[in-house]
């Protein structure tokens with residue numbers, strides 16, 4: 001059976017409200033709407049650039065912001081805002097009969113990622129969850145943990161995800177439910193691209 005590696009945030013679950021709400025919480029003067037914030041982000045405009053150009057933050061304040069962001073972004077009070085995309089649970093439950101399913105995430109906290117995936121009822125669906133802890137590369141975790149076949153797939157919402165699949169020598173699928181828009185994702189030349197995971201056809 002071939003493997004499919006799914007990224008978590010923006011691919012299997014809607015985590016954009018969590019990021020937007022935390023941003024608004026940390027920048028009380030921000031009048032950015034959800035769509036405005038995500039139009040910046042999906043165009044690959046970083047927090048640093050937003051803070052500098054829209055809010056005139058100093059470099060010192062930006063680095064304070066970035067540190068606090070990492071400390072807070074995976075706290076339970078924010079993670080509770082995450083929701084699985086519609087139809088994803090049924091989709092994974094069918095897919096598990098034809099593929100070995102893995103989740104690969106660059107979250108900092110393995111414990112909280114596993115708790116959340118368990119809460120969604122997916123621990124029985126996946127063979128394993130790889131959490132980089134932001135100390136390792138997704139590529140290395142997979143390579144050291146799984147026997148790869150050229151017909152395997154990596155599915156994600158960022159350029160980094162597509163690059164990871166390509167480095168592993170497997171197929172790559174990009175989805176538009178997450179952190180990058182179509183134009184930005186196409187720059188990484190995924191093998192296929194779809195609006196959302198449940199529309200993907202792996203029999204290419």
Ligand SMILES: [Mg+2]
Nearest residue numbers: 007009010157
């Ligand atoms: Mg993602």
